[in-house]
Amino acid sequence: MRRKIPSSTALMAFEAAARHSSFARAAEELSLTEGAISRQIGRLEAFLGVTLFERVGNRVRPLPNGVRYAAEVRELLERLDRSSRYLTGQPSDGASLDIASVPTFAMRWLIPRLSRFQEQHPNITVHLSERMEPFVLAESGFDAAIHFEHPAWAGMRTYPLVQEVLVPVCHRSLISKDEGHSLLDKLPRLHRRQNPDAWQSYALETGITLTNPAMGARYDLHAMLIEAALAGLGVALVPRLYVETELAQGRLVAPWPQGKTISKTFCLVLTEPIGLNSEPMQAFADWLQDEARKATAYEA
Numbered sequence: 001m002r003r004k005i006p007s008s009t010a011l012m013a014f015e016a017a018a019r020h021s022s023f024a025r026a027a028e029e030l031s032l033t034e035g036a037i038s039r040q041i042g043r044l045e046a047f048l049g050v051t052l053f054e055r056v057g058n059r060v061r062p063l064p065n066g067v068r069y070a071a072e073v074r075e076l077l078e079r080l081d082r083s084s085r086y087l088t089g090q091p092s093d094g095a096s097l098d099i100a101s102v103p104t105f106a107m108r109w110l111i112p113r114l115s116r117f118q119e120q121h122p123n124i125t126v127h128l129s130e131r132m133e134p135f136v137l138a139e140s141g142f143d144a145a146i147h148f149e150h151p152a153w154a155g156m157r158t159y160p161l162v163q164e165v166l167v168p169v170c171h172r173s174l175i176s177k178d179e180g181h182s183l184l185d186k187l188p189r190l191h192r193r194q195n196p197d198a199w200q201s202y203a204l205e206t207g208i209t210l211t212n213p214a215m216g217a218r219y220d221l222h223a224m225l226i227e228a229a230l231a232g233l234g235v236a237l238v239p240r241l242y243v244e245t246e247l248a249q250g251r252l253v254a255p256w257p258q259g260k261t262i263s264k265t266f267c268l269v270l271t272e273p274i275g276l277n278s279e280p281m282q283a284f285a286d287w288l289q290d291e292a293r294k295a296t297a298y299e300a
Contacts, residue, residue, distance in 0.1 A: 006047050011073050013040035014052065018062040018070035079141050095280040096125040100137075101146040103130035104222040105266060108242040109162070109295075110146065117287050124280045138271050143281050145269040146288075159268040159285070161292035164239040166198060167258035169246070171232040175253055184208055184256055188234030189216035190225050195263075198237050205260045226252075239263065241295065 016026035017037055027034045045052055052066035062070060101110060106128050114126060129142070134152035137145055149158065168184060176183055189199055189210075200213040216234060219225050225236035226243060229252055237259075246252040270277060274285045 006044050007040075010040045010044040010047070011077065013037045014044050014066075015070055015073045015077060017041060017053070017060065018066055019074070021059075021061050023060055082141075094123040094125065095278075096127060097143045097280055097284055098127045098129065098141060099144050099146060099284075100129050100131040100135070100140070100142045102132065102148065102266070104242060105146060106130065107223055108226070112245070113291050116291070117284065120287065121280075121283050124283060126284065137269060143278075144285070146266060147269055148264040149267050153267075153269050157270045157273050159270070159274070159289060161266045161268060161288065162241055162295055163262045164241065164264040164266065165258055165261075166202065166237045166263055167240045167243075167254050168202070168235045168237050168256045169226075169243055169252040169254045170229050170235040172250065172253050173232055174235070175255060182209075184235060185210050189213070190228050190234045190236040191216050191218045192222060192225055192237075193218045193220050198263075201261065202237060202259050206257050208256065 012030060013026060013032070013036075016029050017023050020026050020029070023034050023037045023041075026032075027037045030037070041053065050065055052063060052069065053060045054063050111128070117124075117126065131145065131147070134147060134150045135145075137153075137156055146161070147153070148164070149160070170187065174187055185208075191214075192198065196214065196218075199210060199216075202208075203210040203213055217228070219228060222238050222242055225238050226246070228234065229236040229238070230246065240247075240254075240258055243252055243254075247254055268285055268288055270281070270285070274282055277285070
């Protein structure tokens with residue numbers, strides 16, 4: 001069946017006019033005349049059989065149907081613009097992937113490893129975007145997501161990667177050899193805002209006494225906690241997988257035991273099984289799972 005899709009010129013004229021509530025400002029933005037904008041929108045309304053604007057004298061205002069349609073058209077035009085820009089300048093045999101990821105995981109775990117993927121697949125470009133919360137992957141414009149396991153991914157294909165186990169870390173200057181585990185109760189403790197009970201759970205798991213587990217500064221991201229620990233602001237309870245480099249370099253120390261409970265399991269989320277995806281996506285999925293296996297073996 002033939003698709004009912006208006007012309008791109010009409011859609012661009014409509015979106016700009018709806019955003020500005022003005023044909024004149026839309027014409028200025030698109031380098032057209034006001035009459036051309038008016039004609040394009042008139043053709044669009046005739047094509048759809050729906051009035052999109054209320055016209056009062058020289059002023060226009062999108063009607064409720066127009067407001068909803070404008071939001072959908074804006075999203076589609078932005079997605080098309082991004083896709084077109086991604087293709088610009090790519091080699092004829094190249095490909096690109098759009099991956100959504102939890103931001104700290106992308107910054108602290110994925111990006112430091114991406115050069116190895118590029119060495120193996122120089123013609124595949126990986127574009128990364130951050131998504132803090134699970135979302136509807138289908139029709140999102142993303143080829144895959146790297147996120148933690150969550151009921152929101154029901155119906156999707158998920159492939160476990162690495163597990164998040166929390167460990168207290170701090171700058172070496174805060175450590176006193178004579179106080180052992182009791183020092184943890186005296187140092188400033190840093191918290192992730194989304195997990196306010198983490199220190200209390202840690203104390204129960206390890207048997208380390210913390211007089212007031214909830215006391216201390218709060219940060220939104222694990223990446224912020226790590227930077228605060230590097231700055232000597234206190235002890236951060238963070239996933240060990242994010243600080244392996246700093247621990248190996250001695251920039252952070254972890255003299256206390258790590259938690260016993262797995263906080264989260266990160267996974268690759270796809271709409272289809274790996275074998276049914278495109279060759280670039282299969283290559284990335286295979287590489288990512290291999291990197292996860294190596295990291296797990298190293299930590300063990």
